[in-house]
Amino acid sequence: MLDDADRRILRHFQRDPSLSMADLAVQAGLTAATCWRRIEKMQAAGVILGQEAVIDWAALGYAVEVSLRFTLEKTRASAFDEFLAAARQVPEVLEIQTFLGRVDVRLLVIARDLEHYQQVYRDRILTLPHIADIEPLMHLARLKSDQVLPV
Missing domain, CATH: 1.10.10.10 (Winged helix-like DNA-binding domain superfamily/Winged helix DNA-binding domain)
Structure with missing residues (x-):
């Protein structure tokens, strides 16, 4: 404690x-x-997990951020694990979250511009296994982003 x-x-x-x-x-x-x-x-005790450099990816030329919500086909027991393993291999995927409910997985994807995003979407995202449905949400503004916990 x-x-x-x-x-x-x-x-x-x-x-x-x-x-x-x-x-x-x-x-x-x-x-x-x-x-x-x-x-x-x-x-x-695992309270402090480490220190990391926080890099502003927009300052490095990435102007597009898209949140993609996936519903997966669950016809095979390994579908979930296969999807996650493949998604981890996409360099433009910054974050992967899993959920209980209608949405199974959310990916946070960045791209330099819309043309680059379209290429990533076609070549890397749509080729991920076991996708039943995708809902893209284009990021407009970050109103709060805080990693500090109220301790």
Whole structure:
């Protein structure tokens, strides 16, 4: 279970994961050694999964984002796993989510422009196995995108 000190560490760490251990400790009101031990404990417990660089793919020339919702044909027991394995191989697929309900899977796909998206859609998406139905949703604006948890 997390105590108040762990929560302080997480709040500051989420806000700025590039902080040095000394700076993080000062902001959390702890010694550097205590802060380090608590970070290690939270990593070992799976609370902190890692650190990552967040890259703005739009700054790299990707202007199109489409969410594709799939309903799969479930005539074979392996259909779901085969679809997911194939979808993981498409470089333009940034995210894969699975659901219970009418929609089975959602893919987040990026492309440089509509022509590139059309090529990805025809050559990579439509060739994925076991598709019964696809519903594309063109992304217009991101109103909130936050990975910070309220700890």
